[in-house]
Amino acid sequence: MQNMNTQKQNGYMLLFRSDEWYEELSHDEIQKVISQNNDWIEGLIAQGKAKPGHALQRNGATVSGKTGRTVSDGPFAESKEVLGGFLLLDVETIAEAIAIAQRSPTLAYGTSIEVRPVAEECPLDVRARELARQEQFATA
Amino acid sequence: MSTQNQNQNGYMLLFRGTDLRKGLSPEELQKVTDNWMAWFKRLTEEGKAVAGNPLEREGKIVSGKDRIVSDGPFTESKEAIGGYFLLDVPTLDEAIAIAKECPGLPYGIRVEVRPVAGECPIAADIRAEALFAQV
Numbered sequence: 114m115q116n117m118n119t120q121k122q123n124g125y126m127l128l129f130r131s132d133e134w135y136e137e138l139s140h141d142e143i144q145k146v147i148s149q150n151n152d153w154i155e156g157l158i159a160q161g162k163a164k165p166g167h168a169l170q171r172n173g174a175t176v177s178g179k180t181g182r183t184v185s186d187g188p189f190a191e192s193k194e195v196l197g198g199f200l201l202l203d204v205e206t207i208a209e210a211i212a213i214a215q216r217s218p219t220l221a222y223g224t225s226i227e228v229r230p231v232a233e234e235c236p237l238d239v240r241a242r243e244l245a246r247q248e249q250f251a252t253a
Numbered sequence: 254m255s256t257q258n259q260n261q262n263g264y265m266l267l268f269r270g271t272d273l274r275k276g277l278s279p280e281e282l283q284k285v286t287d288n289w290m291a292w293f294k295r296l297t298e299e300g301k302a303v304a305g306n307p308l309e310r311e312g313k314i315v316s317g318k319d320r321i322v323s324d325g326p327f328t329e330s331k332e333a334i335g336g337y338f339l340l341d342v343p344t345l346d347e348a349i350a351i352a353k354e355c356p357g358l359p360y361g362i363r364v365e366v367r368p369v370a371g372e373c374p375i376a377a378d379i380r381a382e383a384l385f386a387q388v
Contacts, residue, residue: 123306125312126306126308128334135375140379140382140383143375143379144379147373147375147376147379150373151373167262167265167339167369167370168369168370168372168373168374169265169367169368169369169370169374170260170367170368170369170370170374171374172367172368173264173345173365173366173367173368174345174349174352174365174366175363175364175365175366176349176352176353176355176358176363176364176366177358177362177363177364178358179358179359180353180358180359181352181353181354181355181358181364182353184349196267196334196365196367197374198370198373199337207312207313211313211315211322214315215315215320215322217315220315220316220317220318220320221318223316223317223318224316225314225315225316225317226314226315226316227312227313227314227325227334228312228313228314228315229308229309229311229312229334230308230309230311230312231306231307231308231309232306232307232308232309232336234307235286235289235290235307235336236272236274236307236309236310236335237273237274237282237285237286237289237307238286238290240274240282241279241282241283241286244279244282244283245279245283247279248279
């Protein structure tokens, strides 16, 4: 199991997923959450813990198939929780990233937040090199 | 509506799929990797990609009112996001054309193309509603 206090250099990404939870709320309630959310994000940026994030529009496309031939409208596939936006955190441990995520104002409304370490190197590349090294030893 | 397919704030490509490191031969894996990095490098040089990162296949999920922390199904899930590119292109068509170049597509990777919102889309909806209410 991964150590929550292992330090990583490349930071963490928070991916915000939700259904349309705001459909149930009153205008005032939504305004309040938005304002809390903006304060939360701006606070993190001011502390140097986050880079400005991006909200995503709830539409788009999915490209798939061997030659990328299939283009379907979004949202998307079997996932019932559409990715609504993301934030890049400049913190050193996943414990810290999780603690930040836990203070997101939208959690109270059933959204979920994925916390992922940003990889230093493309994991495919790391694995390719590993396999190449193994082959080298095998043929030595 | 033609404005739906243009966007000043750019587009995000989200790479979804199972872990490519499993099931590919070493040569295939090296080839996909080299192609992918060359692809990103070219897009960056052309000014079309402004950011991109791979994500580690591990992490946590925080959810609910109680802020519960759980492990994620990041390795087996076909939906798991393995990385992203942030594109600075003006139309959805161009973003889709770029997405079609993804070297992972023949191996089952799906590329989600999403317009970046200028502001929280929920805030935009509310403002629109408020305007209508005033009429």
